[in-house]
Amino acid sequence: NSAPGSVSQVRESTNILMQLAKGLDVSVFIVGHVTKEGTVAGPRVLEHMVDTVLYFEGDRHASYRILRGVKNRFGSTNEIGVFEMRREGLIQVENPSEFMLSGRAEMASGSVVVCAMEGTRPVLLEIQALVCRTNFGMPRRTAAGLDYNRVNLLMAVLEKRMNLPLSGYDAYVNIAGGIRLNEPAADLGIVLSVFSSYKNLPIPEKTVAFGEVGLGGEVRSVTMPEQRIQEAKKLGFQTCIVPWVVKQSLGETDGIEVIGVKHIREAVDVI
Structure with missing residues (x-):
């Protein structure tokens, strides 16, 4: 009543x-x-x-x-x-990974594939970045599908640890397909996509990356690396950039080259 x-x-x-x-x-x-x-x-x-x-x-x-x-x-x-x-x-x-990567541009700068975990299911997603010189006093930053503050933090790490003058550039970061991602494992992908767009340097399309990035530029370990690498291998990726700690703990990974990096500077050298 x-x-x-x-x-x-x-x-x-x-x-x-x-x-x-x-x-x-x-x-x-x-x-x-x-x-x-x-x-x-x-x-x-x-x-x-x-x-x-x-x-x-x-x-x-x-x-x-x-x-x-x-x-x-x-x-x-x-x-x-x-x-x-x-x-x-x-x-x-x-196969959500294949669905999310459909229509991906070939040899385009600022594009990198990351492997995120949705529960226990690995999903490959494309992170896109566009970095261009600003026409205003205050650079514009946009993040679609990612945490805006996290993107700003990683760009500050790039500016400090890699000496990139990003304070004078606009930056637009997007996850293709409209999905939202809040996992720290996407940090390395964001850093590589921003660097790739700034240098206008395409990342090899058969490369996937994942890892958490600290304020010192170090690349830290993430959970469930074996499942992420197997998902990338299943979709035909040939190179996987992972934290060095993850590389040390892995066994044999036939069919895909796994490269361990300790710092974002080493990850940039790989691409």
């Missing part, structure tokens, strides 16, 4: 649905809408009561959709499902 959408009404209604689901041994999907911040609207008590919370994400300008589990009471949330919206409906994307 309480007001529509109140905490007590949501809690009691969900409890009735839960009792029905367990009594009849059926699955019940409760569909809610999402706020501008990307969270489920209404009281959070709903998310605490249910067994699983699934987010169906996607950009209106992109054809792909991602089904992501953010809570699973009886299993892991480290898996995602990638789907493509076609005329006949939602079709599962069997």
Whole structure:
């Protein structure tokens, strides 16, 4: 009898649905809408009561959709499902890496492929950078799909440790395909793409890179390197630039050349 959408009404209604689901041994999907911040609207008590919370994400300008589990009471949330919206409906994307890299330009400066982890699934993504001299007193910086502050930090590392005068240049960094990436393993790819665009030096297209970059310019280790390298090998990449620590811990890697680097200066020398 309480007001529509109140905490007590949501809690009691969900409890009735839960009792029905367990009594009849059926699955019940409760569909809610999402706020501008990307969270489920209404009281959070709903998310605490249910067994699983699934987010169906996607950009209106992109054809792909991602089904992501953010809570699973009886299993892991480290898996995602990638789907493509076609005329006949939602079709599962069997190989997300190949889908994300389709249409990649050949021998273009400022383009590098990185391997990110979506849960336990490695996904290859293309990072693009465009660096050009600014026409204003304050250079313009744009980051699409990446953390803006992280891009600024890595550009400061490049300026200090590699003596690049980036303070007089505009920089636009983008992840092709419209996906968002917040993993530190993309740091090395961002650094290489910015350097490549600044020098107008194309990176070999069969090269993939991943690693976290510290403020001293050092390249640090990341998680699950074997899975990342296997994914790159599966898609035909020939060279993989990784942190030196990762290279030391790896066994035999037939079919792909793995190059370990300790500093971004060594990574730049490789390309």
